[in-house]
Amino acid sequence: MNSTNILLWSVLPYIAIFSFVIGLMWRFKYDKFNWTTRSSQIYEGKLLSIAGPLFHLGLFAVIGGHVVGLLIPQNLTDSLGLSQETYHLGAVVMGGAAGIATLVGISLLIYRRRTKAMVFAQTTKNDKTMYIFLVATLLTGSAATLSSAGVIGEEHNYRETVGPWVRSILTLNPNGELMMASPAAFRIHAIVGMSLFIIWPFTRLVHALSAPVGYLFRPSIVYRTRDGRGVAGNRKARPGWERTKY
16 A cells, blocks of 8 residues: 555544544543534524434434444354345345434424524534534435435445445554545545534534433432522422521
């Protein structure tokens, strides 16, 4: 391999992983209070109620497809009696549907952000950059799906090239020649995807890694009135409670 291919397929993946992991740790430690989506639902909710679920559910399906397709070896599914033809058909149909849902969802989100004045006012340059990388990743991913199905170029089994390459990266034994044997659509998608992971920790995308687990264990919140009538409504104050002096 030449130096460019070594950089792209044996070095860049680790740069992306390092930026993603270390960036998230830095963000959580030094910018914890900005670890948020900066929700704009207060400014417009009707279109968001359609675009948001469509984008997120589609994206979850896309991510699930990547996990199965890239991390599970073909010989494992073969041993379970799932032929490559059946797997490929399911992957193309379900992956295509998930990709369409995700693209439609993010298109509506961008339309909403651009046409609703209050929402657009909350959009930063960082957000615009994030949208460019995110949309580029989705579009190149869709092109790779069409490539695997033979719609673009010849049909390609990515489980013999891209999948083993990803696993070689995770096992710290990178084999860039596997990616060089894949069609251009897959290589472009991989490069754009790694670029997205590099900037991920420094955008609002960090919210995807958050879950309100603490709400399950936090103590109950006690509310008290300040009008001298005790508890809210017409109920009398419960024993042991002290009325506030202000």
